[in-house]
Amino acid sequence: MTRTIKLAGEIPPELAGRRLDAVLAQMFPDYSRSRIQQWIDEGAVEVAGERPHLRQKTCGGEPVLIRVSLDDPGRDVAEDLPLDLVHEDDHLLVINKPAGLVVHPAAGHPQGTLVNALLHHAPELAHLPRAGIVHRLDKETSGLLVVARTLASHTDLVRQLQARTVGREYLALVQGALVSGGTVEAPIGRHPVDRKRMAVVTGGREAITHYRVEERFANHTLLRVNLETGRTHQIRVHMAHLHHPLVGDPVYGGRPRFPAGLSDEAMAILRGFRRQALHATRLTLEHPDGSGSRRWEAGLPEDMEALLQALRTG
Template identity: 70%
Template sequence: MSTERIELDARIPEDLAGQRLDAALARVFPDYSRSRIRQWIDTGRVQVAGQVRRPRDRVAGGEVVAIRAVLETAAQDPAEDLPLDIVHEDAALLVIHKPAGLVVHPAAGHPSGTLLNALLHHAPEVGALPRAGLVHRLDKDTSGLLVVARTLEAHTELVRQLQARTMGREYLALVQGEPVAGGRIEAPVGRHPVDRKRMAVVAGGRFAVTHYRVEARLNGFTLLRVRLETGRTHQIRVHMAHLRHPIVGDPVYGGRMRPPPGLGEAALAALQGFHRQALHAARLSLEHPLSGERVSWEVPLPGDMAGLLAALGEGLPNPAHGR
């Protein structure tokens, strides 16, 4: 990653008097998201009338604000000519259908060959944006839809929608067991107290809400349609494991697979040969950053998940399907 120095100076308008500092500055500097401004305030990069303040402090109006910060950009990551399944493309954004197995961001063990590297080749302008315009992510072994901003204005607006929970993200998840009905999971998600590489439902974790409904029942397994209200790391995987219906194939949160009695050999072989979490980001909806119009995209299940569902349906007696 490379960095860009940010130097901003302004006076807080009188009509913002009484607002929180982070909210007021998000109005004063609309090219930057409230979360980014809050981070700058927390790290002492913002001075109000020459003093460091807290995000929750109220402004009086008329104060002089100075921001001296650093913005990470993706310019130093290599651009690579890798295939991209582009579902939609315009001047403000890209919608990508990510296959399972593709890493989103470069990290230890994956310095290249990622979605970010492919984006830098296809749309070099995203190199000037935080995380190459990626405003949310999918785990390596989760397939489905991602939105990518192409301009700073679009990035700020899409981040705002994520924070306001107006961006719709729906997943299809095959889970172990048979939930009685759909429902809502509200349980805080944070780092596991012992294994810091995992997430868990923990007291003091970040507020997290997941909604789910039954799409199909397979006598021992259930296909769920899951909607994220918040977007915490591994949220669906953690919440479904917390519900004691972990996602099939999840190597971290799935636990020991317990096939139901009477499962046929073909279905058992399909389960044993499925080496990722059976989770697919099927639908994405948002307000377009340029037009404000509500737009949406949907992609079908990938072949491996569709094949697994077919094998389970054929390998169990009297599978019952229902919305």
């Protein structure tokens, strides 16, 4: 079974002078550079109404149109699952994802994911790359996530993410007492030994995290974190790199630290918190319809709120 897709956009002026295949791979990150090269060779790509050659350089501002037929395995099925919709219009959806919900189907999670729920709520998303999802949250991270509802919106949101103009703010509870905020600028890549983990590594991809102190506790700190880049596990890796890992993080958290004098009840809540204490609380972007900047917020989920209250009362 095949389906025809159409990708449209305009080459950003700041990418002028670069090879076309590299530019298109950046504009449409859901498709590899090798696949885009194949489409150029097949004549499926038009730039300013003409078929380009593979090594053509861009001028900036040219309209791009790609029409191609793709195999559709039909693997992702629609499922009637609950969705916490913070916002919905003809161009996009904003979801408040609960902890424990996987975003994309994969081995071990073929169903019961956010994608399955989205396909039931908005079946037209089946025709978009990754069902319209332009950024993701880890399974055990809660909070706001934007989903494009049209191809034009998808292209626009991906461009905003690449330009680093999308504001993504998180609340993170970390181990240890931080005196002040700061910035972590350390490249992230695959761990050299454990390929399932990420790490700060020489030659990794640029990663920049800004943080400031929101609330202090005896041996923990609540941080308000802003992402400048969006690498896999970025906040979790950067906080562990500072030796202040997220509370409950099963991968990067290390041994939990318990402040002296904590009540048995508070200790039980802290011990029982088995996910990274991370919540995407605020999302800011330019609406794809051209109406200007929009902002959405989501309060802390009950488990994180209970954890903070336990630390406040001791």
